[in-house]
Amino acid sequence: MKRVGCKILEGVAYGAAQGAVDHIVTNYMNGVCDAIQQTITSDLDVIFQTHQLNEVVSEAYKTLGEEQASLLMNHVTRECFEGQSILQTMYSWCKRIYGAVSRGIGEAMRKIGKADSAKSIQTVLLVLKSLQIVSLIEGVMTEIVKVKVSAKEFLNKATKIIQEAIDEKTSSTTTTCISAPTNVKILCERSAQQWKELLIQTSNQAIANQIVAPLLSFGANQLISLAGNAIKKKYRSMKEEKYQKQFDSLKKEFDDKTKNEQMSANEYEEELQAYHDNLMKLLAKTRSPKMFANILRENVPMDMICAQACTFVLHKYMSEMNITNDGKKFTGIHITVQGQDGSSHEYSSASNPSHSITIQLDGNHFVIGGQDNGNIDTSKNNCLYQALVSKYPGLKEAFADGAAFRHHLSNYIETDKYMSYTISQGWHKFSITKSSYGGAIKEEKFNQENIYNKILENTEEAKEKLIKKYGHLPGRVREKFQNCVEAIKKIVQEEGQSDDAIQRINKITENFSTYLTKEASGDHHRDLREDFKKLMTDFGIRVGQNLTTEYTQNLQNFLEKAQHADLPRSSFVAMHPADRVDFTQDDIKLEKLVGKGMKISENPDIIASVIHGELNKTLSEDDRRYNTVAVGIHKKTLYIAMNQIEQQGNNQIYGISDERCGQIRDILMAKNLLSGREEIIFITTNATPRNQAECRGPHAEMQILKYWKDNEILQDNQNINSNKPSRIGASKPACLCCSTAMISDNILHKIYAKANTNPVNWKDTKMVNVRVQHRLRIRNFNV
Known part of the structure; x- marks a missing residue:
C-alpha cells in the first residue's frame, strides 16, 4: 500500500x-x-x-x-x-x-x-x-x-x-485600339x-x-x-x-519494548536484530546524509561508505598524533577491505599514503587478516574500530572506544561535502542492497554450464506454455520438437565447442522448420507454426552462441567487470552511466561522465541514457529500467532504436510517435550531443508489437545491428581499431547475448557490471526485421 x-x-x-x-x-x-x-x-x-x-x-x-x-x-x-x-x-x-x-x-x-x-x-x-x-x-x-x-x-x-x-x-508597331x-x-x-x-x-x-x-x-x-x-x-x-517518520517510529518502538525489565537477553537480541534489519533497509533508501548518520549512531553494521569515510577521519587524527610506520612520516592511510568471495575494496586518504591496512570481511564483520577474532567485541557492531586499533593501538588515544569512534565517523559523514554528495546520489545503495556489506558477486550468473541449463529450462517452460495455448497440437509435432531438443543436447554433450557442432544444430532447427511447414500447413495453423518455429530457432541460436569461443571469453569479461565494480575507486568505470546518475534530472554535467579526450557526442551510452531519461521521466526507478534505448554511431549518422512501453489509461503504447522523434532531436541538439552528425535515423520493427514480450524481445541493440546488416553498413572485415569505428551503446548495460553478437561483428561497445548474462526474451538479428520509422536531418534542421 x-x-x-x-x-x-x-x-x-x-x-x-x-x-x-x-x-x-x-x-x-x-x-x-x-x-x-x-x-x-x-x-x-x-x-x-x-x-x-x-x-x-x-x-x-x-x-x-x-x-x-x-x-x-x-x-x-x-x-x-x-x-x-x-x-x-x-x-x-x-x-x-x-x-x-x-x-x-x-x-x-x-x-x-x-x-x-x-x-x-x-x-x-x-x-x-x-x-x-x-x-x-x-x-x-x-x-x-x-x-x-x-x-x-x-x-x-x-x-x-x-x-x-x-x-x-x-x-x-501594331496600333490596336485598346479600351x-x-x-x-x-x-x-x-x-x-x-x-x-x-x-x-x-x-x-x-x-x-x-x-x-x-x-x-x-x-x-x-x-x-x-x-x-x-x-x-x-x-x-x-x-x-517519510523515512524520518519511519526512523522515529522504529526507534520509539524499539526503546519502548526494551524498557521492559522482564525482557530476557535472548529476547533483547532478537528485538535488536529486527531493529537493525529494518534500519539497514532504511539506510539503503535514504539519500539524506543526516538520516544516514542518525542510523549509524544506532549501532547498525558499518558498510563500505563507513570504511571510505574512515580513511579521512583516521588521516586527521593519525596526522595530529604523528603515528609512524617503520619510521615513515605519516602522509596518508590506505585501507583494503577483502570479502570472502574474493572481492576487494580500496580506499586512500591521500595520493601517496605512507600507512596501509588490510581488513577482511568475515561473516559481515571486519577483522585484521590472519588474526584471531575471538577477542573482538562485535556485540555493538564496532568490529571496524576493533580491527583498526588492533593494527594501530595508538588510535585509542583519539577514540577511547567503539562508541567514540562511531560518533566521530557519523559526524564526518553528516557534514563532509564529498560524503554528502555520495549519499545524495544513492551510490551507497549498491553495496547495502547486496545484503553483504562487502558486496558479494553471484558466481552462478557467470557459470557457462548454469547458463546453458537455464536456457534448457526456459525453453521447456516456453514449450509448455505453447502446448497449453494450442490445445489441438498434434502429438507427433510435440514429439518431433522434443526429439530435436534432445538431439541438440546430445551434440553439446559429445562435441562441445566447435564450428561443426554449431552447423549441425543449425541444420536441426532448419529441418524442424521445414517439417512444421508441411505438418501444420494452412492458415488455421499459422500462429502455431510461427510460434514453434521461433522457439526452436531461438533455442538453437542461443545454444550455438553458448558454444562459441567469443561467448566464453566474453562471459569472463562480464565476470571481471562485475568484480571490478566491487572496487569503489574503480566502480565508476565499471558501472554504466545510468547506474551512477539519474538521467531524468536536467542539471547533469554530462562532460564529467566521460574520460579526458572523449567527446560526449561520441558516447552512445550517454546519448541513449539522455533519451531514455527524457522518455521515462514519470516512471519509478525500477519501472524505467524495463524500457531501453539504444544508439548507434556510424560516420555522420546517429541511429536510435528502443524497447519503449508507455501506459495511457488502460492501454499500453509501444514505441514513440514521429512528433516525439522530433522532440528527441531538439533535446539532443540542445545538449550538444549531435556534434559531427548530419542525420538521425529512428529504427523500429516491421511488425507492430502485440504485447510486452514482442516489444522487448528484439533488443534495441539488435535492431540497429540488423539495420546495418540489411543496408550493408556493416562490413565483414570492419576494423574495430580504426579512427571512427561503428559503435553501439544503450541506456543500460548490454546483455551477454547482445554483447557477444556485437563482438562477432566487430562493433565497438562497452561492457558494464549489473548486466544480464542470461536474458529470457532475446532475438538474434536473423529473427529480427526492421524498418526506418523516421529520418531527420540535423545540420540544416530540415525534416
Whole structure:
C-alpha cells in the first residue's frame, strides 16, 4: 500500500506539473507565436499598400485591356506567389526566427533554473509575458526585417514581369485600339488582395510548421524540465520526511519494548536484530546524509561508505598524533577491505599514503587478516574500530572506544561535502542492497554450464506454455520438437565447442522448420507454426552462441567487470552511466561522465541514457529500467532504436510517435550531443508489437545491428581499431547475448557490471526485421 501511495503521489505531482505546463503553453507560449505572426502579417500588409506594384497593375489594365491583363496577372500569380520558391524562402527565414526565439527562451530558462525553484514558474510567466513583445527578443526583429526584404523581392519580381509586358505592348508597331475597363481600380485591388492573401497564407504555413509547432514543443520541454526538477526536489524531500517518520517510529518502538525489565537477553537480541534489519533497509533508501548518520549512531553494521569515510577521519587524527610506520612520516592511510568471495575494496586518504591496512570481511564483520577474532567485541557492531586499533593501538588515544569512534565517523559523514554528495546520489545503495556489506558477486550468473541449463529450462517452460495455448497440437509435432531438443543436447554433450557442432544444430532447427511447414500447413495453423518455429530457432541460436569461443571469453569479461565494480575507486568505470546518475534530472554535467579526450557526442551510452531519461521521466526507478534505448554511431549518422512501453489509461503504447522523434532531436541538439552528425535515423520493427514480450524481445541493440546488416553498413572485415569505428551503446548495460553478437561483428561497445548474462526474451538479428520509422536531418534542421 505504501508503494501504491507513493506512486499515486508521484503521478499527481507530475500531473500537476503537466497541467501547469499546458497552462503556460496555452496562455503564454502561444502568445509569443501569435505576436510573431501578427508582426509579420502587419508588415506584409504595409508592403502591399506602399509598393509600386499597385501602380504598375493599374497601368497594365489600361494598356493591355481587361482580358490580356487578367491573363498576365494569372501568369504573375503562378510565377511569383505560388510554387516552392516563395515557400522555401519563407521556411528559411522562419527557421531563423525560431532559432532566435528558442535561444532567447533557452537562455532565460537556464538563468531561472539557477534561482529558487519555488519561484521558478512565476518567473517563467513574467519572462514569457515580456517575450510577447517581439522587439524584446534579441535577434528576432532582425530576422523579421529580412522577411520583409524577401517579400519585397517577390513584389519587385512581379512588378518587373508586368512592366516588361507593358513595355512590349507600347513598343509594338501594331496600333490596336485598346479600351480600358471602367473598373480598373476594382480589378487592381482584386489582384493585389489575391497576392497578399497568398503571401500571408504561405507565411502562415511557414510560421505554423517552422515556428509555432517546434517552438511549442521546445517550450514545453524546457518547462517540463524546469518544473520537473522542482517537483523532484520536493518529492525527494517528501520521501525523506517519510523515512524520518519511519526512523522515529522504529526507534520509539524499539526503546519502548526494551524498557521492559522482564525482557530476557535472548529476547533483547532478537528485538535488536529486527531493529537493525529494518534500519539497514532504511539506510539503503535514504539519500539524506543526516538520516544516514542518525542510523549509524544506532549501532547498525558499518558498510563500505563507513570504511571510505574512515580513511579521512583516521588521516586527521593519525596526522595530529604523528603515528609512524617503520619510521615513515605519516602522509596518508590506505585501507583494503577483502570479502570472502574474493572481492576487494580500496580506499586512500591521500595520493601517496605512507600507512596501509588490510581488513577482511568475515561473516559481515571486519577483522585484521590472519588474526584471531575471538577477542573482538562485535556485540555493538564496532568490529571496524576493533580491527583498526588492533593494527594501530595508538588510535585509542583519539577514540577511547567503539562508541567514540562511531560518533566521530557519523559526524564526518553528516557534514563532509564529498560524503554528502555520495549519499545524495544513492551510490551507497549498491553495496547495502547486496545484503553483504562487502558486496558479494553471484558466481552462478557467470557459470557457462548454469547458463546453458537455464536456457534448457526456459525453453521447456516456453514449450509448455505453447502446448497449453494450442490445445489441438498434434502429438507427433510435440514429439518431433522434443526429439530435436534432445538431439541438440546430445551434440553439446559429445562435441562441445566447435564450428561443426554449431552447423549441425543449425541444420536441426532448419529441418524442424521445414517439417512444421508441411505438418501444420494452412492458415488455421499459422500462429502455431510461427510460434514453434521461433522457439526452436531461438533455442538453437542461443545454444550455438553458448558454444562459441567469443561467448566464453566474453562471459569472463562480464565476470571481471562485475568484480571490478566491487572496487569503489574503480566502480565508476565499471558501472554504466545510468547506474551512477539519474538521467531524468536536467542539471547533469554530462562532460564529467566521460574520460579526458572523449567527446560526449561520441558516447552512445550517454546519448541513449539522455533519451531514455527524457522518455521515462514519470516512471519509478525500477519501472524505467524495463524500457531501453539504444544508439548507434556510424560516420555522420546517429541511429536510435528502443524497447519503449508507455501506459495511457488502460492501454499500453509501444514505441514513440514521429512528433516525439522530433522532440528527441531538439533535446539532443540542445545538449550538444549531435556534434559531427548530419542525420538521425529512428529504427523500429516491421511488425507492430502485440504485447510486452514482442516489444522487448528484439533488443534495441539488435535492431540497429540488423539495420546495418540489411543496408550493408556493416562490413565483414570492419576494423574495430580504426579512427571512427561503428559503435553501439544503450541506456543500460548490454546483455551477454547482445554483447557477444556485437563482438562477432566487430562493433565497438562497452561492457558494464549489473548486466544480464542470461536474458529470457532475446532475438538474434536473423529473427529480427526492421524498418526506418523516421529520418531527420540535423545540420540544416530540415525534416
